[in-house]
Amino acid sequence: MIGVLLLFVVASSASCSILPWKRSRSPYTKEELTRLSDKDIYVIDGEKYIKVATGKDEQGNTIFTYVKVDRYLAGEVEPLSLEVERAKREDVKTEEITGIEREAEQSGVVASAQDQDTEETKTPVVTTPILKHPYLKRKIAVLPFEDRTTFTFEKFGEVIADRLAKKMESKVFTCLVMDREAVRLALNKVGLSLASLKDPAKTTVLNKALGVQGVITGTVYGPFVTSASEAEEEKVSMAIVRIDTKFLDATEGRIVREFVATNPIAGSEEYGALSEERAKYRAVDLAVDNIVAQVVNEINGMDWLTRIVLVEGNTVYLNAGYQTGLKKGDLLEVYPAGDPKGTKSIGKIKVSKLFGVDAAVAQVIQGRVQTNAVVKPPPHS
Numbered sequence: 433m434i435g436v437l438l439l440f441v442v443a444s445s446a447s448c449s450i451l452p453w454k455r456s457r458s459p460y461t462k463e464e465l466t467r468l469s470d471k472d473i474y475v476i477d478g479e480k481y482i483k484v485a486t487g488k489d490e491q492g493n494t495i496f497t498y499v500k501v502d503r504y505l506a507g508e509v510e511p512l513s514l515e516v517e518r519a520k521r522e523d524v525k526t527e528e529i530t531g532i533e534r535e536a537e538q539s540g541v542v543a544s545a546q547d548q549d550t551e552e553t554k555t556p557v558v559t560t561p562i563l564k565h566p567y568l569k570r571k572i573a574v575l576p577f578e579d580r581t582t583f584t585f586e587k588f589g590e591v592i593a594d595r596l597a598k599k600m601e602s603k604v605f606t607c608l609v610m611d612r613e614a615v616r617l618a619l620n621k622v623g624l625s626l627a628s629l630k631d632p633a634k635t636t637v638l639n640k641a642l643g644v645q646g647v648i649t650g651t652v653y654g655p656f657v658t659s660a661s662e663a664e665e666e667k668v669s670m671a672i673v674r675i676d677t678k679f680l681d682a683t684e685g686r687i688v689r690e691f692v693a694t695n696p697i698a699g700s701e702e703y704g705a706l707s708e709e710r711a712k713y714r715a716v717d718l719a720v721d722n723i724v725a726q727v728v729n730e731i732n733g734m735d736w737l738t739r740i741v742l743v744e745g746n747t748v749y750l751n752a753g754y755q756t757g758l759k760k761g762d763l764l765e766v767y768p769a770g771d772p773k774g775t776k777s778i779g780k781i782k783v784s785k786l787f788g789v790d791a792a793v794a795q796v797i798q799g800r801v802q803t804n805a806v807v808k809p810p811p812h813s
Contacts, residue, residue, distance in 0.1 A: 480701075565809050568736040568757040569608035572600065573615050573638055573682070575626055575649040577675065588652055588716070592675065596648065596720045603724055607731050608755055608790075610644055618642050635682040640804055643738040643751040646688075646731060648723070650677040655712045669707035671700045671715035679727050683737065683772040688730055693722040737772060740805045746796045748781055750807060755790040758783055764794065765811070769804040774811070781807070 480501040574597045579589035597609045618641040619625055628634050629647060638644035654673035661667045675693045680686065695718035702710040738752035752758055766779040779799025786792050 563606065563732050565736045566606055568809065569755070570606060570645045570731055570734050570736055571610055571643050571752075571756070572607045572646045572648065572731065573610045573644050574600070574612075575615075575629060575647060576612075577649065578651040580651055580653050581655070588655070588673075592652055592716055592720065595716060596723055599720050599724050604728050604731060607646075610638075610642065614642065615644070629680075632680050632687050633685040635680050636685040639682040640739055641741075641751070643756075644682045645734055645737065646727075647680040647682050648677065648727060649680070650675055652676075655715045657708050657712055659708060667704060667707045669702050669711040670697050671695075671708075671711040672697045673712075673715045673719050675719050675723065677723055677726070679730050681734075689726070691726055693719045693726065695719045695722065735774070735808065737774070737806050737808045739769075740766070740801060740803055740807060743801060743803055748794050748796060748801060750783075750792045750794060751790075752807075753786045753788065753790045753792040758786065758792050760784065760786060762809075763797075764807050764809060766799065766801045767806040767808065769802065769806060772806050774806065774808045778805070 482499050482501055482504050484497060484499055484504070574593050576587075576593045577589035579587060581588050593612075597612075600607055601609050615638060616626060618638060619628065621641070622637055624634060624637060629638075629649065635644070635647045638647065652673065652675050655671040656673070657669060657671040659667050659669040673695060677691055677693050678687055679689045681688045695715045697715075699718050700711045700715040702708075702714060738750050738756070740748045741751050742749040750758070760783055762783040764781050764783070765774065765777045766781055767774045767777055777799070779801045780797050781794040781801065782797050783792050783794045
């Protein structure tokens with residue numbers, strides 16, 4: 433992998449003319465770059481848009497819309513609605529397709545689609561997995577990414593982990609991102625470190641100690657930044673980052689999914705004296721969005737579970753509580769420690785108290801339970 437990246441960097445140095453970031457004069461004047469330097473620019477359908485404020489709603493919240501860069505620089509008073517622009521493009525595409533179909537029918541080349549449609553040629557319907565127990569959050573540990581960049585003054589592996597954790601907290605309501613220090617302390621107690629989790633089998637330690645169900649880790653290459661102008665005030669910069677990502681099941685200690693997340697280089701374009709730094713972090717944020725989009729279904733597809741950490745007579749203590757979504761009075765099934773799929777129940781418990789940051793006390797109402805036993809909601813709840 434490293435060899436491929438080195439070849440990529442060498443090739444970019446030797447053959448700049450074939451790369452999208454070839455050095456050239458900026459298409460904008462110095463004055464125009466100054467106007468664009470503090471704006472958020474988005475590349476949508478191959479065209480550049482600026483996000484601008486258009487006023488306030490009744491609650492006092494700022495209303496935003498999108499304006500094409502060229503029209504913004506031309507001083508248009510009315511912002512261009514992105515939705516309207518997209519609708520116009522769809523209308524054009526529809527008219528073009530309709531025209532082609534009409535010509536085909538007139539020439540007798542294509543038969544009616546209804547006559548040709550068969551079970552074999554129908555487009556399969558993509559279905560989303562049924563989300564079980566959405567009110568209970570799956571605990572996810574986001575580890576620092578291994579840093580394979582050439583930067584020594586910035587720890588991009590940690591930067592990406594922090595940004596990914598914040599993004600997941602705000603976008604994936606079915607997960608509870610674990611505090612990294614709590615994860616580190618749990619590992620230290622058994623003589624392990626964060627680096628030890630390169631072995632997927634060792635992630636089960638986090639499941640037993642903290643109730644962690646998923647672990648996200650990987651390796652980052654980049655960001656690789658390039659600029660298209662020598663003058664600082666006219667600089668146009670873009671960046672690209674590659675993140676090799678792994679999603680691990682901490683319940684079973686195995687890799688669930690491996691994938692590569694990157695960003696569209698045009699989407700990272702920034703202007704002005706600080707454009708290199710801004711392009712770098714824009715690339716990271718776009719790649720992080722890519723990761724979130726690819727792991728959300730894995731998280732939602734997990735059956736929620738936790739563990740019994742202590743048994744005192746008929747009283748048991750769970751490593752899940754208020755933050756996870758448990759409530760006083762919840763009835764839960766108990767399964768053997770080695771049965772995370774919940775195939776054979778050995779007892780039932782009832783939550784009697786929530787305490788601490790995220791823990792609970794429960795009473796055994798049926799069966800005999802043990803430390804490390806698996807706890808799940810009733811199968812048909």
